[in-house]
Amino acid sequence: MAAEDELFIGVDGGGTKCKAVVYSEKDGILGEARSGPANPFQDFELATKSICEAAYQAVLQAGMCFRDMSNMRAGLGLAGVNIPDIMNKMQHWNSPFRSHVVTTDLNIALLGAHGGEDGAVIIAGTGSCGYAKVAEQSLLIGAHGFPHGDKGSGSWIGLKAVQHSLLVSDKLEQESALSRELKITDPIAFVKDLSGKPPRYYAKLAPAVFVAAAEHDPVAISILREAGDYLSAVARRLLTLNPPALSMIGGIADRITPWLAPDVSSAVCQAKLSPELGAILFLKSQEH
Amino acid sequence: MAAEDELFIGVDGGGTKCKAVVYSEKDGILGEARSGPANPFQDFELATKSICEAAYQAVLQAGMCFRDMSNMRAGLGLAGVNIPDIMNKMQHWNSPFRSHVVTTDLNIALLGAHGGEDGAVIIAGTGSCGYAKVAEQSLLIGAHGFPHGDKGSGSWIGLKAVQHSLLVSDKLEQESALSRELKITDPIAFVKDLSGKPPRYYAKLAPAVFVAAAEHDPVAISILREAGDYLSAVARRLLTLNPPALSMIGGIADRITPWLAPDVSSAVCQAKLSPELGAILFLKSQEH
Numbered sequence: 001m002a003a004e005d006e007l008f009i010g011v012d013g014g015g016t017k018c019k020a021v022v023y024s025e026k027d028g029i030l031g032e033a034r035s036g037p038a039n040p041f042q043d044f045e046l047a048t049k050s051i052c053e054a055a056y057q058a059v060l061q062a063g064m065c066f067r068d069m070s071n072m073r074a075g076l077g078l079a080g081v082n083i084p085d086i087m088n089k090m091q092h093w094n095s096p097f098r099s100h101v102v103t104t105d106l107n108i109a110l111l112g113a114h115g116g117e118d119g120a121v122i123i124a125g126t127g128s129c130g131y132a133k134v135a136e137q138s139l140l141i142g143a144h145g146f147p148h149g150d151k152g153s154g155s156w157i158g159l160k161a162v163q164h165s166l167l168v169s170d171k172l173e174q175e176s177a178l179s180r181e182l183k184i185t186d187p188i189a190f191v192k193d194l195s196g197k198p199p200r201y202y203a204k205l206a207p208a209v210f211v212a213a214a215e216h217d218p219v220a221i222s223i224l225r226e227a228g229d230y231l232s233a234v235a236r237r238l239l240t241l242n243p244p245a246l247s248m249i250g251g252i253a254d255r256i257t258p259w260l261a262p263d264v265s266s267a268v269c270q271a272k273l274s275p276e277l278g279a280i281l282f283l284k285s286q287e288h
Numbered sequence: 289m290a291a292e293d294e295l296f297i298g299v300d301g302g303g304t305k306c307k308a309v310v311y312s313e314k315d316g317i318l319g320e321a322r323s324g325p326a327n328p329f330q331d332f333e334l335a336t337k338s339i340c341e342a343a344y345q346a347v348l349q350a351g352m353c354f355r356d357m358s359n360m361r362a363g364l365g366l367a368g369v370n371i372p373d374i375m376n377k378m379q380h381w382n383s384p385f386r387s388h389v390v391t392t393d394l395n396i397a398l399l400g401a402h403g404g405e406d407g408a409v410i411i412a413g414t415g416s417c418g419y420a421k422v423a424e425q426s427l428l429i430g431a432h433g434f435p436h437g438d439k440g441s442g443s444w445i446g447l448k449a450v451q452h453s454l455l456v457s458d459k460l461e462q463e464s465a466l467s468r469e470l471k472i473t474d475p476i477a478f479v480k481d482l483s484g485k486p487p488r489y490y491a492k493l494a495p496a497v498f499v500a501a502a503e504h505d506p507v508a509i510s511i512l513r514e515a516g517d518y519l520s521a522v523a524r525r526l527l528t529l530n531p532p533a534l535s536m537i538g539g540i541a542d543r544i545t546p547w548l549a550p551d552v553s554s555a556v557c558q559a560k561l562s563p564e565l566g567a568i569l570f571l572k573s574q575e576h
Contacts, residue, residue: 041483083480141458144479147435148450148490162436170429172521191432192371195329202436233460 010279013038020054031062041080075283077108112278113271120243125250128153146199152227154203177217228259298567301326308342319350329368363571365396400566401559408531413538416441434487440515442491465505516547
């Protein structure tokens with residue numbers, strides 16, 4: 001059914017941002033764009049809005065228009081659709097595409113990282129999780145959400161930094177390069193601003209921890225060590241399935257890799273394709 | 289101005305519940321009642337609704353009616369009013385009382401605990417904080433909110449329990465008496481249910497940690513030790529002001545006291561009056 005020049009849309013949607021790609025069988029990537037949060041469990045309206053926005057921008061970038069988009073089929077890989085109700089709602093969404101298929105953000109990350117082959121992937125971005133698929137076996141570790149899960153993720157690292165800095169502001173812990181980096185001059189205003197904030201807000205503070213660790217700050221180092229140890233433990237669980245390859249992806253993947261245990265970091269290989277292209281691999285795998 | 293038989297309403301409002309008391313100069317406590325969450329920073333509408341509900345139930349219990357309530361003056365001690373905007377909004381609230389005065393929940397806790405005298409108090413309930421007032425000096429430690437602050441509180445203890453139990457469900461930590469106590473049989477359903485929940489939801493899980501610690505579970509013991517050490521450090525900071533007395537109050541105060549350092553637990557004395565009566569002491573102190 002797929003003509004030689006058929007165009008596809010691939011979407012990777014998470015709690016912080018949404019990425020879309022327009023892909024041609026003949027010419028490869030024609031357009032790419034990103035937009036805001038697209039986790040339909042956290043906010044269904046916002047997620048569908050973000051998906052439309054990123055996809056439409058990618059279509060414009062490809063030199064096409066809305067009408068062209070309505071002729072394209074889309075593969076959507078989204079956070080939150082591991083919850084059956086949300087998956088169902090997303091599948092029945094009246095999308096602006098000719099049709100769409102839905103899977104988890106984890107699945108498209110895995111498909112992309114290993115070019116559609118079996119393998120394992122650790123996602124370390126705003127949240128954290130590990131996923132492996134080998135023959136008929138699969139294993140999911142983490143993906144529990146913030147603040148009770150997502151250990152080792154950007155939001156978790158940011159939360160640890162805030163906790164430390166507030167203890168410093170109460171003179172219950174020693175001032176550090178990290179607390180100086182966070183600069184909480186008015187704790188009341190700071191915590192008022194923080195109240196009820198989503199995980200991505202905490203994740204924005206994670207870079208300060210990497211900066212302080214580079215300055216040999218022991219508090220920052222201990223946070224990143226705990227993150228690295230956790231992600232290493234996740235990796236070791238995934239490796240019990242003997243996946244052909246293991247990749248790390250997500251917003252802090254590159255920065256956290258040096259903090260992994262040596263046996264784990266030496267097992268990590270570069271991802272082949274992006275999750276958005278993984279979404280297109282998924283779409284095409286659903287054709288038959 | 290206060291006639292010998294004047295009636296007062298005292299209210300203690302926090303993130304989990306609201307307590308109200310009707311107090312007669314002549315006859316003491318005439319009625320007491322409690323209702324739901326009353327933190328006007330978290331939810332102003334809900335807080336004022338909870339205050340009205342608890343006060344009205346206390347008035348009914350005192351054998352009086354709404355009309356009587358509208359003749360009473362009220363002292364309100366509330367979480368969240370340390371934020372100037374919220375204090376202002378609460379002071380201008382069109383209350384069902386003849387008039388009302390507002391202060392922090394910490395201040396009425398302190399006034400109640402020491403019968404209007406100087407002293408120090410540690411609140412260990414859904415949240416945690418320490419407050420001391422000695423002559424013109426005062427010191428506030430904590431009260432930063434969840435999940436970045438409130439260390440050692442019920443919500444913090446519950447969060448630690450959930451984090452451990454999710455790691456157990458991922459086979460990244462050993463099963464324990466605590467994880468068995470929490471019984472997370474379906475992690476996906478459990479975290480879906482937990483998503484976006486307020487701190488009081490986590491605090492409801494704290495009793496499981498005390499149960500597991502009583503069964504000598506090392507994970508539960510380590511959580512309660514960290515809580516006790518933190519609250520002990522808060523107490524030592526408060527004691528630098530040389531307060532005449534130090535009390536522990538709040539939902540987990542009695543259960544966490546055995547986990548305090550010996551020098552701190554021996555310094556803790558029983559609170560004299562409840563925070564609600566502290567709110568009436570505050571009201572009366574504002575008369576002149």
